Amino acid sequence: MMIPLNRRRESPSQTAGPYVHIGCVPNFCGIEGVYPHDLGDTMVNDQTKGERITVTGTTFDGTGTPLKDAMVEIWQADAAGLYNSPSEIRGTADTNFTGWGRKAGDYATGEWNFETVKPGAVPFPDGRMQAPHISFWIVARGINLGLQTRMYFPDEDNSTDPVLTRIEHQNRVPTLVAEQVDASTYRFNIRLQGEGETIFFDF
Protein backbone atom coordinates (compact mmCIF):
# COMPACT_ATOMS: atom_id res chain seq x y z
CA MET A 1 0.00 0.00 0.00
CA MET A 2 1.49 3.29 -1.05
CA ILE A 3 1.29 6.41 1.08
CA PRO A 4 -1.94 8.24 0.15
CA LEU A 5 -1.63 11.92 -0.74
CA ASN A 6 -5.14 12.79 0.46
CA ARG A 7 -5.35 15.84 -1.75
CA ARG A 8 -8.58 17.75 -2.26
CA ARG A 9 -9.61 19.43 -5.50
CA GLU A 10 -10.11 23.18 -5.66
CA SER A 11 -13.76 24.24 -5.58
CA PRO A 12 -14.85 24.87 -9.17
CA SER A 13 -15.27 28.52 -10.02
CA GLN A 14 -18.63 30.01 -10.93
CA THR A 15 -19.28 33.39 -12.47
CA ALA A 16 -19.52 36.42 -10.18
CA GLY A 17 -22.74 37.29 -12.03
CA PRO A 18 -24.29 40.74 -12.45
CA TYR A 19 -24.90 41.29 -8.75
CA VAL A 20 -21.35 40.88 -7.42
CA HIS A 21 -21.66 44.40 -6.03
CA ILE A 22 -24.11 43.25 -3.36
CA GLY A 23 -21.53 41.01 -1.74
CA CYS A 24 -18.26 42.79 -2.47
CA VAL A 25 -19.04 46.53 -2.76
CA PRO A 26 -22.50 46.91 -1.18
CA ASN A 27 -22.15 50.64 -0.46
CA PHE A 28 -21.34 51.23 -4.13
CA CYS A 29 -24.65 49.64 -5.14
CA GLY A 30 -26.74 51.44 -2.54
CA ILE A 31 -26.82 48.85 0.25
CA GLU A 32 -25.73 51.16 3.04
CA GLY A 33 -25.53 50.64 6.76
CA VAL A 34 -24.34 47.04 6.70
CA TYR A 35 -20.58 47.69 6.37
CA PRO A 36 -19.03 51.10 7.17
CA HIS A 37 -17.27 51.20 3.81
CA ASP A 38 -16.49 48.89 0.92
CA LEU A 39 -13.33 46.83 1.39
CA GLY A 40 -10.51 47.89 -0.90
CA ASP A 41 -11.99 51.31 -1.69
CA THR A 42 -9.01 53.13 -0.19
CA MET A 43 -5.41 51.98 -0.58
CA VAL A 44 -3.54 55.08 0.60
CA ASN A 45 -3.71 57.68 3.34
CA ASP A 46 -1.91 61.00 3.73
CA GLN A 47 1.15 59.30 5.22
CA THR A 48 1.66 56.76 2.45
CA LYS A 49 5.16 56.87 1.02
CA GLY A 50 5.78 57.10 -2.69
CA GLU A 51 4.60 58.72 -5.86
CA ARG A 52 0.81 59.13 -5.96
CA ILE A 53 -0.78 57.82 -9.11
CA THR A 54 -4.25 57.16 -10.48
CA VAL A 55 -4.85 54.00 -12.45
CA THR A 56 -8.02 54.05 -14.50
CA GLY A 57 -9.44 51.84 -17.18
CA THR A 58 -12.37 50.15 -18.80
CA THR A 59 -12.97 46.49 -19.57
CA PHE A 60 -14.24 45.70 -23.08
CA ASP A 61 -15.87 42.57 -24.47
CA GLY A 62 -15.17 40.99 -27.85
CA THR A 63 -17.61 43.34 -29.60
CA GLY A 64 -15.85 46.43 -28.20
CA THR A 65 -18.63 47.13 -25.72
CA PRO A 66 -17.58 48.24 -22.22
CA LEU A 67 -18.48 45.89 -19.37
CA LYS A 68 -20.66 47.83 -16.96
CA ASP A 69 -20.83 45.07 -14.40
CA ALA A 70 -17.20 44.06 -13.96
CA MET A 71 -15.30 44.12 -10.68
CA VAL A 72 -11.53 44.57 -10.65
CA GLU A 73 -9.10 43.85 -7.83
CA ILE A 74 -5.46 44.89 -7.81
CA TRP A 75 -2.51 43.84 -5.67
CA GLN A 76 0.83 45.56 -5.72
CA ALA A 77 4.04 46.24 -3.83
CA ASP A 78 4.59 49.51 -1.98
CA ALA A 79 6.92 52.21 -3.25
CA ALA A 80 9.92 50.28 -1.90
CA GLY A 81 8.92 47.05 -3.62
CA LEU A 82 7.58 45.30 -0.50
CA TYR A 83 4.21 43.57 -0.16
CA ASN A 84 1.99 44.32 2.83
CA SER A 85 1.59 40.59 3.48
CA PRO A 86 2.53 38.15 6.27
CA SER A 87 4.54 36.17 3.73
CA GLU A 88 6.70 39.16 2.82
CA ILE A 89 10.04 38.18 4.35
CA ARG A 90 12.34 40.76 2.78
CA GLY A 91 11.32 43.59 5.09
CA THR A 92 8.35 45.46 6.46
CA ALA A 93 6.10 47.17 3.96
CA ASP A 94 4.70 50.67 4.42
CA THR A 95 1.98 50.27 7.04
CA ASN A 96 0.14 53.22 5.50
CA PHE A 97 -0.37 51.37 2.25
CA THR A 98 -2.65 48.36 1.89
CA GLY A 99 -1.42 47.18 -1.50
CA TRP A 100 -4.87 45.84 -2.30
CA GLY A 101 -7.71 47.62 -4.04
CA ARG A 102 -11.16 46.65 -5.30
CA LYS A 103 -13.37 48.70 -7.61
CA ALA A 104 -16.53 48.14 -9.61
CA GLY A 105 -16.93 49.65 -13.04
CA ASP A 106 -19.21 52.68 -13.27
CA TYR A 107 -22.76 51.62 -14.13
CA ALA A 108 -22.93 54.12 -17.03
CA THR A 109 -19.44 53.91 -18.52
CA GLY A 110 -17.79 50.81 -17.07
CA GLU A 111 -14.75 52.83 -15.98
CA TRP A 112 -12.94 52.12 -12.72
CA ASN A 113 -10.27 54.15 -10.88
CA PHE A 114 -7.67 53.32 -8.26
CA GLU A 115 -5.83 55.94 -6.21
CA THR A 116 -2.54 54.30 -5.33
CA VAL A 117 1.25 54.72 -5.43
CA LYS A 118 3.71 53.62 -8.03
CA PRO A 119 5.04 50.22 -6.96
CA GLY A 120 8.72 49.49 -6.52
CA ALA A 121 10.42 46.58 -8.25
CA VAL A 122 9.99 43.03 -6.95
CA PRO A 123 12.29 40.10 -7.77
CA PHE A 124 11.51 37.10 -9.97
CA PRO A 125 12.17 33.70 -8.30
CA ASP A 126 15.65 33.54 -9.84
CA GLY A 127 16.64 36.87 -8.28
CA ARG A 128 16.41 39.06 -11.36
CA MET A 129 14.29 42.16 -10.81
CA GLN A 130 10.91 42.49 -12.44
CA ALA A 131 9.83 45.86 -13.79
CA PRO A 132 7.27 47.63 -11.55
CA HIS A 133 3.83 46.20 -12.15
CA ILE A 134 0.36 45.82 -10.66
CA SER A 135 -1.44 42.46 -10.54
CA PHE A 136 -5.07 42.46 -11.73
CA TRP A 137 -7.96 40.06 -11.17
CA ILE A 138 -11.15 40.63 -13.19
CA VAL A 139 -14.55 39.07 -12.56
CA ALA A 140 -17.96 39.74 -14.12
CA ARG A 141 -21.10 38.18 -15.47
CA GLY A 142 -20.02 35.92 -18.32
CA ILE A 143 -16.52 35.33 -16.90
CA ASN A 144 -16.51 31.77 -15.57
CA LEU A 145 -13.08 31.91 -13.90
CA GLY A 146 -11.56 35.18 -12.68
CA LEU A 147 -8.95 36.49 -15.12
CA GLN A 148 -5.42 37.30 -13.97
CA THR A 149 -3.28 39.86 -15.73
CA ARG A 150 -0.62 42.48 -14.99
CA MET A 151 -0.23 46.17 -15.73
CA TYR A 152 3.22 47.58 -16.50
CA PHE A 153 4.20 51.25 -16.76
CA PRO A 154 5.02 53.04 -20.03
CA ASP A 155 7.57 55.27 -18.28
CA GLU A 156 9.62 52.41 -16.80
CA ASP A 157 12.24 50.22 -18.45
CA ASN A 158 10.35 47.01 -19.20
CA SER A 159 12.98 45.66 -21.60
CA THR A 160 14.53 43.13 -19.20
CA ASP A 161 11.43 42.13 -17.24
CA PRO A 162 11.59 38.34 -16.76
CA VAL A 163 7.88 37.87 -17.45
CA LEU A 164 7.54 40.17 -20.44
CA THR A 165 10.68 38.85 -22.12
CA ARG A 166 9.41 35.29 -21.79
CA ILE A 167 6.30 35.96 -23.85
CA GLU A 168 6.49 34.25 -27.24
CA HIS A 169 4.14 36.65 -29.03
CA GLN A 170 6.02 39.87 -28.38
CA ASN A 171 3.46 41.78 -30.46
CA ARG A 172 0.98 41.17 -27.61
CA VAL A 173 3.22 42.66 -24.87
CA PRO A 174 1.81 46.20 -25.39
CA THR A 175 -1.56 44.90 -24.11
CA LEU A 176 0.09 44.77 -20.67
CA VAL A 177 1.48 48.30 -20.72
CA ALA A 178 -0.72 51.19 -19.56
CA GLU A 179 -1.04 54.45 -21.50
CA GLN A 180 0.23 57.59 -19.81
CA VAL A 181 -2.64 60.08 -19.56
CA ASP A 182 -0.74 62.74 -17.61
CA ALA A 183 2.20 62.83 -15.18
CA SER A 184 0.33 60.89 -12.51
CA THR A 185 -2.47 59.11 -14.39
CA TYR A 186 -2.31 55.84 -16.26
CA ARG A 187 -5.01 54.19 -18.34
CA PHE A 188 -5.09 50.41 -18.51
CA ASN A 189 -7.92 49.18 -20.71
CA ILE A 190 -8.61 45.46 -20.59
CA ARG A 191 -9.86 43.72 -23.73
CA LEU A 192 -11.34 40.32 -23.04
CA GLN A 193 -11.41 39.05 -26.61
CA GLY A 194 -10.48 39.77 -30.20
CA GLU A 195 -8.25 42.50 -31.59
CA GLY A 196 -5.83 43.74 -28.95
CA GLU A 197 -6.91 40.98 -26.57
CA THR A 198 -5.15 41.48 -23.24
CA ILE A 199 -2.75 38.75 -22.21
CA PHE A 200 -4.25 36.76 -19.34
CA PHE A 201 -2.03 34.57 -17.21
CA ASP A 202 -2.25 31.17 -15.64
CA PHE A 203 0.08 31.49 -12.68
Add this chain to the structure above:
Amino acid sequence: MSNRKPAGGFFMRDTAWHPPALTPQYKTSVARSPSRALLSMPQTMSEVTGPVFGHNILGDLDNDLILNYSQDGTSAIGPRIIVYGRVVDENGRGVPGALVEVWQANAGGHYRHAKEGYIAPLDPNFGGCGRVITDDDGGYEFRTIQPGPYPWPNRVNDWRPAHIHFSIFGDGFAQRLITQMYFEGDPMIWQCPIVDTVPSREGIETLVATLDMAATLPMDARVYKFDIVLRGRRATIFENRMEGT
Protein backbone atom coordinates in the same frame (compact mmCIF):
# COMPACT_ATOMS: atom_id res chain seq x y z
CA MET B 1 8.25 39.57 12.39
CA SER B 2 8.07 36.26 14.17
CA ASN B 3 4.95 35.04 12.40
CA ARG B 4 6.33 35.63 8.94
CA LYS B 5 7.31 32.76 6.76
CA PRO B 6 8.11 32.45 3.10
CA ALA B 7 5.08 31.47 1.06
CA GLY B 8 5.35 28.35 -1.05
CA GLY B 9 4.06 28.40 -4.61
CA PHE B 10 0.53 27.33 -5.36
CA PHE B 11 -0.22 24.01 -7.00
CA MET B 12 -1.03 24.28 -10.67
CA ARG B 13 -4.67 25.18 -11.22
CA ASP B 14 -6.50 22.33 -12.96
CA THR B 15 -8.23 24.36 -15.65
CA ALA B 16 -10.02 21.26 -16.99
CA TRP B 17 -11.80 20.95 -13.64
CA HIS B 18 -12.98 24.57 -13.70
CA PRO B 19 -15.46 25.85 -16.30
CA PRO B 20 -13.84 26.78 -19.61
CA ALA B 21 -14.05 30.46 -20.58
CA LEU B 22 -16.31 29.82 -23.57
CA THR B 23 -19.58 28.11 -22.61
CA PRO B 24 -22.18 28.96 -25.29
CA GLN B 25 -25.10 27.63 -23.23
CA TYR B 26 -24.32 30.58 -20.93
CA LYS B 27 -24.63 33.24 -23.62
CA THR B 28 -22.84 36.12 -21.91
CA SER B 29 -19.64 34.10 -21.91
CA VAL B 30 -19.49 34.15 -25.71
CA ALA B 31 -18.26 37.75 -26.05
CA ARG B 32 -16.49 37.81 -22.68
CA SER B 33 -14.23 34.77 -23.08
CA PRO B 34 -10.60 35.26 -24.09
CA SER B 35 -9.92 33.55 -27.41
CA ARG B 36 -6.20 33.06 -26.74
CA ALA B 37 -4.83 30.47 -24.36
CA LEU B 38 -3.93 31.68 -20.88
CA LEU B 39 -0.21 32.33 -20.71
CA SER B 40 1.48 30.12 -18.12
CA MET B 41 4.11 31.87 -16.01
CA PRO B 42 6.10 31.04 -12.87
CA GLN B 43 4.61 32.50 -9.71
CA THR B 44 6.45 35.37 -8.09
CA MET B 45 5.99 37.33 -4.88
CA SER B 46 3.22 39.18 -6.73
CA GLU B 47 1.10 36.03 -6.92
CA VAL B 48 1.94 34.13 -3.72
CA THR B 49 1.47 37.03 -1.30
CA GLY B 50 -1.80 38.63 -0.32
CA PRO B 51 -3.35 41.08 2.13
CA VAL B 52 -4.65 40.19 5.59
CA PHE B 53 -8.17 41.00 6.72
CA GLY B 54 -8.31 41.28 10.48
CA HIS B 55 -11.32 40.23 12.51
CA ASN B 56 -11.50 43.87 13.62
CA ILE B 57 -13.13 44.84 10.31
CA LEU B 58 -16.20 42.79 11.19
CA GLY B 59 -19.36 44.14 12.74
CA ASP B 60 -21.51 42.02 15.07
CA LEU B 61 -24.15 41.35 12.40
CA ASP B 62 -21.88 40.93 9.39
CA ASN B 63 -22.58 37.18 9.29
CA ASP B 64 -26.28 37.50 10.06
CA LEU B 65 -28.20 38.29 6.87
CA ILE B 66 -31.48 37.82 8.72
CA LEU B 67 -30.82 40.97 10.75
CA ASN B 68 -27.98 42.95 9.20
CA TYR B 69 -30.22 45.03 6.92
CA SER B 70 -33.33 45.01 9.10
CA GLN B 71 -34.95 48.44 9.06
CA ASP B 72 -37.19 47.88 12.05
CA GLY B 73 -35.55 45.07 13.98
CA THR B 74 -37.70 42.32 12.49
CA SER B 75 -36.27 39.33 10.67
CA ALA B 76 -35.93 38.98 6.93
CA ILE B 77 -38.70 36.86 5.40
CA GLY B 78 -37.96 33.30 4.35
CA PRO B 79 -36.86 29.88 5.57
CA ARG B 80 -34.25 30.44 8.26
CA ILE B 81 -30.97 28.62 7.63
CA ILE B 82 -27.43 28.53 8.95
CA VAL B 83 -24.60 27.75 6.53
CA TYR B 84 -21.35 26.51 8.01
CA GLY B 85 -18.22 24.77 6.86
CA ARG B 86 -14.49 25.07 6.48
CA VAL B 87 -12.24 26.78 4.01
CA VAL B 88 -9.43 24.30 3.40
CA ASP B 89 -6.65 24.10 0.86
CA GLU B 90 -5.88 21.23 -1.51
CA ASN B 91 -3.69 19.72 1.20
CA GLY B 92 -6.77 19.50 3.41
CA ARG B 93 -5.47 22.08 5.87
CA GLY B 94 -7.80 24.74 7.18
CA VAL B 95 -7.14 28.25 5.87
CA PRO B 96 -7.38 30.61 8.86
CA GLY B 97 -8.11 34.28 8.33
CA ALA B 98 -9.77 33.79 4.94
CA LEU B 99 -12.30 36.47 4.01
CA VAL B 100 -15.60 34.88 2.98
CA GLU B 101 -18.11 37.27 1.42
CA VAL B 102 -21.58 36.07 0.43
CA TRP B 103 -24.47 37.55 -1.51
CA GLN B 104 -27.84 36.24 -2.54
CA ALA B 105 -31.40 36.93 -3.65
CA ASN B 106 -34.20 37.16 -1.11
CA ALA B 107 -36.69 34.37 -0.45
CA GLY B 108 -38.68 35.36 -3.54
CA GLY B 109 -35.64 35.25 -5.81
CA HIS B 110 -35.23 39.05 -6.05
CA TYR B 111 -31.88 40.83 -5.62
CA ARG B 112 -31.55 44.26 -4.03
CA HIS B 113 -29.86 45.77 -7.10
CA ALA B 114 -30.53 48.53 -9.63
CA LYS B 115 -30.29 46.05 -12.50
CA GLU B 116 -32.74 43.55 -11.02
CA GLY B 117 -35.89 43.16 -13.13
CA TYR B 118 -37.73 40.15 -11.69
CA ILE B 119 -41.37 40.67 -10.71
CA ALA B 120 -40.93 39.12 -7.24
CA PRO B 121 -40.98 41.77 -4.48
CA LEU B 122 -38.18 43.24 -2.43
CA ASP B 123 -38.08 42.43 1.28
CA PRO B 124 -37.52 45.77 3.04
CA ASN B 125 -35.55 44.01 5.79
CA PHE B 126 -33.20 42.00 3.57
CA GLY B 127 -30.05 43.42 1.99
CA GLY B 128 -28.45 40.20 0.79
CA CYS B 129 -24.80 40.59 1.79
CA GLY B 130 -22.76 39.03 4.57
CA ARG B 131 -19.17 38.33 5.44
CA VAL B 132 -17.08 36.33 7.89
CA ILE B 133 -13.41 35.63 8.47
CA THR B 134 -12.43 32.00 9.05
CA ASP B 135 -11.24 30.89 12.48
CA ASP B 136 -7.95 29.16 13.30
CA ASP B 137 -9.24 25.92 11.80
CA GLY B 138 -10.65 27.51 8.64
CA GLY B 139 -14.21 27.32 10.01
CA TYR B 140 -16.96 29.82 9.22
CA GLU B 141 -20.70 30.17 9.63
CA PHE B 142 -23.42 32.63 8.77
CA ARG B 143 -27.17 32.87 9.22
CA THR B 144 -29.54 33.82 6.44
CA ILE B 145 -32.81 32.96 4.74
CA GLN B 146 -32.90 30.40 1.96
CA PRO B 147 -32.88 32.32 -1.33
CA GLY B 148 -35.52 31.65 -3.96
CA PRO B 149 -34.96 30.44 -7.52
CA TYR B 150 -35.54 32.96 -10.29
CA PRO B 151 -35.78 33.29 -14.07
CA TRP B 152 -33.02 35.10 -15.96
CA PRO B 153 -32.50 36.35 -19.47
CA ASN B 154 -30.46 33.69 -21.27
CA ARG B 155 -32.50 31.25 -23.31
CA VAL B 156 -36.23 32.04 -23.24
CA ASN B 157 -37.03 30.08 -20.09
CA ASP B 158 -33.87 29.58 -18.06
CA TRP B 159 -34.03 29.60 -14.26
CA ARG B 160 -31.33 29.70 -11.64
CA PRO B 161 -31.57 27.14 -8.84
CA ALA B 162 -31.52 28.64 -5.35
CA HIS B 163 -27.93 29.61 -4.67
CA ILE B 164 -25.60 31.73 -2.56
CA HIS B 165 -22.60 33.46 -4.14
CA PHE B 166 -19.26 33.11 -2.35
CA SER B 167 -16.12 35.20 -2.77
CA ILE B 168 -13.14 33.72 -0.94
CA PHE B 169 -9.86 35.48 -0.26
CA GLY B 170 -7.23 33.12 1.16
CA ASP B 171 -3.64 34.10 1.77
CA GLY B 172 -2.37 34.69 -1.77
CA PHE B 173 -3.64 36.78 -4.66
CA ALA B 174 -3.44 33.87 -7.14
CA GLN B 175 -5.76 31.90 -4.82
CA ARG B 176 -8.69 34.28 -5.34
CA LEU B 177 -11.91 32.44 -6.04
CA ILE B 178 -15.58 33.18 -6.63
CA THR B 179 -18.09 30.36 -6.71
CA GLN B 180 -21.70 29.53 -5.89
CA MET B 181 -23.33 27.21 -3.37
CA TYR B 182 -26.41 25.17 -4.24
CA PHE B 183 -28.81 23.22 -2.03
CA GLU B 184 -29.00 19.45 -1.71
CA GLY B 185 -31.90 17.88 -3.55
CA ASP B 186 -32.77 20.83 -5.78
CA PRO B 187 -33.77 19.41 -9.20
CA MET B 188 -33.12 22.78 -10.84
CA ILE B 189 -29.36 22.42 -10.32
CA TRP B 190 -29.27 20.00 -13.24
CA GLN B 191 -31.12 22.32 -15.61
CA CYS B 192 -29.05 25.47 -15.12
CA PRO B 193 -26.70 26.65 -17.90
CA ILE B 194 -24.39 28.34 -15.38
CA VAL B 195 -24.09 25.23 -13.20
CA ASP B 196 -23.54 23.33 -16.45
CA THR B 197 -20.38 25.33 -17.19
CA VAL B 198 -18.61 23.09 -14.63
CA PRO B 199 -17.39 20.22 -16.79
CA SER B 200 -18.05 17.23 -14.53
CA ARG B 201 -20.92 16.07 -12.35
CA GLU B 202 -18.32 15.31 -9.69
CA GLY B 203 -17.22 18.94 -9.76
CA ILE B 204 -20.79 20.23 -9.57
CA GLU B 205 -21.51 18.02 -6.56
CA THR B 206 -18.73 19.76 -4.62
CA LEU B 207 -20.80 22.95 -4.91
CA VAL B 208 -23.92 21.42 -3.36
CA ALA B 209 -24.36 22.04 0.36
CA THR B 210 -25.61 19.13 2.46
CA LEU B 211 -28.53 19.42 4.85
CA ASP B 212 -27.18 18.66 8.33
CA MET B 213 -30.24 17.66 10.34
CA ALA B 214 -28.25 16.77 13.46
CA ALA B 215 -26.94 20.32 13.63
CA THR B 216 -30.33 21.90 12.92
CA LEU B 217 -31.58 24.24 15.63
CA PRO B 218 -34.90 22.92 16.95
CA MET B 219 -37.84 25.21 16.20
CA ASP B 220 -35.45 27.75 14.66
CA ALA B 221 -33.24 27.14 11.62
CA ARG B 222 -32.10 24.32 9.37
CA VAL B 223 -28.36 23.92 8.91
CA TYR B 224 -26.41 23.34 5.69
CA LYS B 225 -22.76 22.34 5.49
CA PHE B 226 -20.59 23.74 2.72
CA ASP B 227 -16.82 23.28 2.54
CA ILE B 228 -14.69 25.30 0.15
CA VAL B 229 -11.32 24.22 -1.21
CA LEU B 230 -8.70 26.79 -2.23
CA ARG B 231 -5.48 26.14 -4.13
CA GLY B 232 -2.87 24.42 -1.99
CA ARG B 233 0.73 25.47 -1.60
CA ARG B 234 3.95 23.62 -1.95
CA ALA B 235 5.62 23.65 1.42
CA THR B 236 9.27 23.00 0.70
CA ILE B 237 11.90 25.39 1.93
CA PHE B 238 14.00 24.40 -1.07
CA GLU B 239 11.72 25.94 -3.70
CA ASN B 240 13.50 29.25 -4.10
CA ARG B 241 16.96 28.24 -2.95
CA MET B 242 19.33 29.21 -5.70
CA GLU B 243 22.02 26.80 -6.82
CA GLY B 244 25.38 27.65 -5.30
CA THR B 245 23.99 29.65 -2.38
